[in-house]
Amino acid sequence: MTTSTSPAAATVDPEAYLQVRDLRVQFPTEDGLVRAVDGVTFSVRRGQTLGIVGESGSGKSVTSMSILGLHNPDRTKISGEISVGGKNIVGMKEEQIRRLRGKDMAMIFQDPLSALHPYYKVGVQIAEAYKVHHPSASKKAATTRAVEMLDRVGIPQPQRRANQYPHEFSGGMRQRAMIAMALVNDPALLIADEPTTALDVTVQAQILELLEDLQREFQSAIIMITHDLGVVSQVADDVLVMYGGRPVETGSVEQIMKRPQHPYTWGLLASVPSLHGDANVDLVPIKGNPPSLINLPTGCAFNPRCRYAGQNGNRSFSEVPELRSAGEAGHQVACHMSFETRQRLYAEDIAHAGVAQ
């Protein structure tokens, strides 16, 4: 397999709070080496939101876990560079990472019921997170801070709620409590891994709005990991589309949603039904299934599912495409097809289906 994205090809904003360069995460297993993330480069400034989009197994969650240093170093091979506020996480000692976790970076998980401890009161759990970074704070001060945070994330009667257990909260309230816990130490970087997937749309709208408010207030850098293009288009400034552990397209939200260049991004847009446009047009699904990360297809990992594979002789099957400029500043795509061909195919095949309409 040829090497993919060379670090030089992708752009890293030197002033960004989070800078990830050529990140590779591999898990040796009995069945073979799982290349969960294979050469990802991106950066996020404070006050900005990066959306990482992909299906199950695209490497988006593994990327976020490695930023938090949550992988067991004995069973994981990580290379590349993850710089959080100027400190490189890769290879750092667990003890040091722990000092960064919570204060410099924090995470909101998908399922708040399994992320909160069922045995402890919500207020106690938030206070504990506070005390980790403020060892001199009294128990009372920490509890006051927890109640403050619950109030800030819009939980009514925070005083009473802090004394309740997670099972007494509704799904939306639990997610708010988890956001409160993540924000209790004012982290500069917040990673949200599918934070609204388990929630109803009306609650999802509340949570997304809350995150936006909090970002304005605290100027955090946010990484929003999701498979929902609607959520991304609502909150993200920049978007990274991942497939099979590799970045396939990156650019501003406007570029990705309005002028997508990669056939996989097209597939995602054309297979999501829309609230507008002609409801009787069939969706254009992506054929087949996402690949196994142990045995990625050679060449472009998307080639077995791509309707246009083989346009350039044998290159789709033998050569891994690198991220290259897709015409506009900041817009990059990893596809062998020429810009003109892609423009033509998009207009002919994709522009009328799903949310791409």
Place this chain on the structure above:
Amino acid sequence: MTDLADSTASAATTTVPAREPLLKVEGLTKHFPVRSGGWGKASVVRAVENVSFEVRPGETLGLVGESGCGKTTTGRMLVRLLEPTSGKITFEGEDITRTKGAKLRKLRQDIQIIFQDPYASLNPRHTVGRIVAMPLQVNGIEPPGGVKKRVQELLETVGLNPEHYNRYPHEFSGGQRQRIGIARALALKPKLIVADEPVSALDVSIQAQVVNLLRQLQRDLGLSFVFIAHDLAVVRHFCERIAVMYLGRMVEIGTREQIYEKPAHPYTRALLSAVPDVTRLGSASRIKLEGDVPSPIDPPSGCVFHTRCWKAQEKCSAEAPKLLPNPNGSTSACHFPETGKLF
């Protein structure tokens, strides 16, 4: 329920005259008795309260609403997996509310269900062939050409390789498993399929494959569907008529155009405007609902939506609105229905 003149003339099907409803539900209600804590006070969860609708042959009806609104409970009562507390279900002119024994088994040949979770709804110890053949065996049906041939036909219909007859569910991906569930539902040539969130457990790209398959089956076989989902965009894509539920009650029902273009009930509007939309970048102006859905153990008085409704007035907490036709065309349960377009 109103007879909506513009609802699609039923696709050509079977024995029922075109205008007769295939399925008619009147005042369907389901209460679950519960106890708070081990020795707590006995109370009742009002999961479904007085729901009425009709499904005509070849029609697709969507049931939408947030979690806990009673849409799944309604679906389960339709296939008689749950006993209704009160109300009446009529299928092809026959009251099936309390059908039992052999008659119920016969009825289940006509009404089938597709479940949400393709991992939990297939027996991991049975081969695909056995899973799909099960409905035939249970009902003692010997299809012409043999069971195996019929099963392979079915697998082909849903886009699976018929040679995978001898494989086990774990050898298939989520989307393929859902196809197996669909093949099983089709085995008895049902007239009505209740699909309970059939695509919500699947990846986006796979979702579209299964939705397209269901649409194609609906067209080719002239099936009727009750399609239960929380994803409003998927429902719009699949259903001709949509019923919106809130806290066990039906709040609005109408055609696709009526519900999505000019919904009358404030809840329908709030629900639609909460869906993040790729076509509108950034945080668009949306209707914000405060708080959570109230508990179905102790629903609010009058209109159950009044605690979260921005239009609520005194009348709303005093008197429950009836389902009535409104100026926008759909049928809604609201004292002060909205007029005009949504977007």
